[in-house]
Amino acid sequence: MIPEGPIAESIAQLTLALTVIGAVVYAGFLIVLVIGVRRRGEADDEQVVTGDRDAPLGLGTPSSRWLVIGGGVVLPAVVVVVVFAWTLETMLDIPVRAPADAMTIEVVGERWQWNVRYPESGIELTDELVIPADRPVALELRSVDVIHSFWVPQLAGKLDAFPDGTNVLVVQAAGPGEFRGQCAEFCGLLHADMTMVVTALSESDFERWTEANR
Numbered sequence: 001m002i003p004e005g006p007i008a009e010s011i012a013q014l015t016l017a018l019t020v021i022g023a024v025v026y027a028g029f030l031i032v033l034v035i036g037v038r039r040r041g042e043a044d045d046e047q048v049v050t051g052d053r054d055a056p057l058g059l060g061t062p063s064s065r066w067l068v069i070g071g072g073v074v075l076p077a078v079v080v081v082v083v084f085a086w087t088l089e090t091m092l093d094i095p096v097r098a099p100a101d102a103m104t105i106e107v108v109g110e111r112w113q114w115n116v117r118y119p120e121s122g123i124e125l126t127d128e129l130v131i132p133a134d135r136p137v138a139l140e141l142r143s144v145d146v147i148h149s150f151w152v153p154q155l156a157g158k159l160d161a162f163p164d165g166t167n168v169l170v171v172q173a174a175g176p177g178e179f180r181g182q183c184a185e186f187c188g189l190l191h192a193d194m195t196m197v198v199t200a201l202s203e204s205d206f207e208r209w210t211e212a213n214r
């Protein structure tokens, strides 16, 4: 799924980075494993030929020591630091509070629908959200019953909606468009039907929409 906003973009980049780094580490591990098994096999053959059960396996040489220190300590440390730093940077990219220029909309989960309310205009919607594009929108998430989770992957990460408090999820669309969302916390029989359509409109179209629906 292609990210359609800066927050989702940042998350998608981290996902790609973790996938690629994980694949490279796994491939490297498999290669070393195969080499190790084959060498061990050769050493075993040697023991059979000479009858010497204490014949060295070649692990005490300086080059193999460097392989153990480099591949077993230094390389994993580098990978962990890179992954940690990248993850931290992405987390810092994701706003946890409404930015100053954000528009606030209340989104309340209720088995099995999303009730949307615009505090400024009083507009109310169900299972759909209309937002201005190119501007952060702070969704005040709550629930009236069980825990739900608001998730529109193309715009932002997912965030739980609790019955006893408000969570703020900041979403942002890079341009006008339509984006689908889904409740991401199993909430009962019709959980799968708890969907959401987010329509991002240009600033002027959004103003027109607001006036028409006020």
Ligand SMILES: [Cu+2]
Binding pocket: 109, 112, 147, 148, 149, 183, 184, 185, 186, 187, 191, 194
């Ligand atoms: Cu739900």
